[in-house]
Amino acid sequence: DTGVSQDPRHKITKRGQNVTFRCDPISEHNRLYWYRQTLGQGPEFLTYFQNEAQLEKSRLLSDRFSAERPKGSFSTLEIQRTEQGDSAMYLCASRLDFAYNEQFFGPGTRLTVL
Amino acid sequence: DQQVKQNSPSLSVQEGRISILNCDYTNSMFDYFLWYKKYPAEGPTFLISISSIKDKNEDGRFTVFLNKSAKHLSLHIVPSQPGDSAVYFCAASVSSGGSNYKLTFGKGTLLTVNP
Numbered sequence: 076d077t078g079v080s081q082d083p084r085h086k087i088t089k090r091g092q093n094v095t096f097r098c099d100p101i102s103e104h105n106r107l108y109w110y111r112q113t114l115g116q117g118p119e120f121l122t123y124f125q126n127e128a129q130l131e132k133s134r135l136l137s138d139r140f141s142a143e144r145p146k147g148s149f150s151t152l153e154i155q156r157t158e159q160g161d162s163a164m165y166l167c168a169s170r171l172d173f174a175y176n177e178q179f180f181g182p183g184t185r186l187t188v189l
Numbered sequence: 190d191q192q193v194k195q196n197s198p199s200l201s202v203q204e205g206r207i208s209i210l211n212c213d214y215t216n217s218m219f220d221y222f223l224w225y226k227k228y229p230a231e232g233p234t235f236l237i238s239i240s241s242i243k244d245k246n247e248d249g250r251f252t253v254f255l256n257k258s259a260k261h262l263s264l265h266i267v268p269s270q271p272g273d274s275a276v277y278f279c280a281a282s283v284s285s286g287g288s289n290y291k292l293t294f295g296k297g298t299l300l301t302v303n304p
Contacts, residue, residue, distance in 0.1 A: 081232075106290070108292075115296065116296055117193075117195075117278050117280075117294030117295050117296050117297055118233065118278070118292070119294070120291045120292065123291055125289070130289060131289055131291065166232055168292075170290065176290075177223055177235040178290070179235065180225075180232035180234070180235075181232050182230075182231055182232045183231070185230070
């Protein structure tokens with residue numbers, strides 16, 4: 076399977092714990108995006124990488140959130156001191172660097188903070 | 190402020206009939222629009238897109254129409270099949286001026302196709 080993969084698929088944690096999610100984009104895609112989806116809402120943009128450079132962060136991304144993409148390959152999203160409001164589906168997407176190109180999404184990581 | 194709006198949370202149609210899903214946007218900078226389909230516990234799957242230089246794009250049973258003056262687009266599915274039952278998201282992005290192509294999504298419309 077050569078699609079976008081995410082790990083883990085599900086994560087249950089207690090409030091105050093740190094969690095880290097991983098995304099492996101399609102191999103030739105140099106652009107990578109993180110989105111968050113809560114119940115009844117569409118996905119909301121969190122952050123964007125072009126190769127290894129993080130070029131934009133949403134105001135939704137508080138200082139408890141950090142994302143990296145070392146060497147422009149896989150990416151990680153870390154949430155420190157989780158809060159119940161962080162419970163959501165975290166989606167990763169990647170795309171080729173051409174105009175009018177769709178983003179391909181991974182299956183998501185479902186985070187539940189107790 | 191919702192820049193992309195899908196005002197119908199749900200739509201129910203009979204198998205074989207046409208499904209029409211609507212989407213409105215407010216940001217005039219948007220020039221590339223996409224429809225995604227999402228099943229529970231899966232990521233969104235790309236369906237069809239349209240750039241603002243066109244007013245129609247067709248792919249098999251799926252057609253997207255864009256009315257720029259009204260800032261409105263619609264997705265037509267003909268004929269509808271039970272396997273089309275899913276949540277459909279409208280998304281928009283800016284493609285010009287060094288854009289990062291981030292997507293702004295609507296809240297989605299749950300389509301149910303009844304056999």
